Amino acid sequence: MSKEAMDWALELAPPMPAQLVATLSGLARHADKKGRGAYPSVARLAAYTCKAERSVQRDLKQLRDLGLIRLGDQTAAAHLPEGKRPDVYDLAVERTVPGGRAGSDEVTRTSRVTLASSRRRGGKKKASSDSAPSDLTGDVDVRGDVDVTGDADVADGVTSTSQEGRRGRHPNQKTEPKAEPKDSYGARGSARGPDGDEERDYAWKLYGDFWLLYPKPRQPEKTKTAWRAALDRGADPGLIVKAAKAYAQHLGGKVDRYTPYSATWLNNGSYDDPLPHADDPSGEDGPYRNHDDSSRYHEGW
Secondary structure (H helix, E strand, O other), X not given: OOHXXXXXXXXXXXXXXHHHHHHHHHHHOOOXXXXXXXXXXXXXXXXXXXXXXXXXXXXXXXXXXXXXXXXXXXXXXXXXXXXXXOOOEEEOXXXXXXXXXXXXXXXXXXXXXXXXXXXXXXXXXXXXXXXXXXXXXXXXXXXXXXXXXXXXXXXXXXXXXXXXXXOOOOOOOOOOOOOOOOOOOOHHXXXXXXXXXXXXXHHHHHHHHHHHHXXXXXXXXXXXXXXXXXXXXXXXXXXXXXXXXXXXHHHOOOOOOOOOOHHHHHHOOHXXXXXXXXXXXXXXXXXXXXXXXXXXXXXXX
């Protein structure tokens, strides 16, 4: 390993997109003190940089486009088997910035700020007409026209060694709870609860009571959609709960395949259907008895 080449890659080379530094340093590790004859394999560079091989190949192309590396004497790798010979690169060690990239001169500082600004926007930075003139040795232009778009073809939050974000959801994996959509209720539904957000909370509390009382609750998402549709048609949520309670009492726990699911019952408007009188310990008659608003609230809804 050449200390001179490593010092150049880490400190003296012109400012560059951040993702290129590790790849350039990996090349410098295999170059001589004049920055020549570096031919590590792409797989080795990927291991150095913790990137995918495709990302390293893009880095090498971008480094060549920026003039920071160039193809060297390919005979240096002639001893390797054909088909497994990596490209031989020379580093452009003649291109440096005065005082290194940590220097405080105006051109170096402007280059760093330009690259950082371009990375925050996630795209290219057009060269400004009033940019500071370059006084770098080696005639290097680092005034911000460098493409610094993402170097890895993996989703946000996914490392190159983990493709967790690309795998489909397992059938048994629970989905994240979805925020309840804002509902518009009919006139009858609105009259039964307080105004504004309290009205909406009141209606959804009654939905929880309905889910607990109805004798055959199934398909919760479809049931919630049917509940919203019933309220939009003007149904009274308190009346729906009373009807569900009466229907359950009428069935007396005898639920069979002819008993409609909760969503079907709501969509059919069955809460308005008359029912035979059912036994009720309270002594009240009729299918739609007074509903106790202190019923247990089903926290799942």
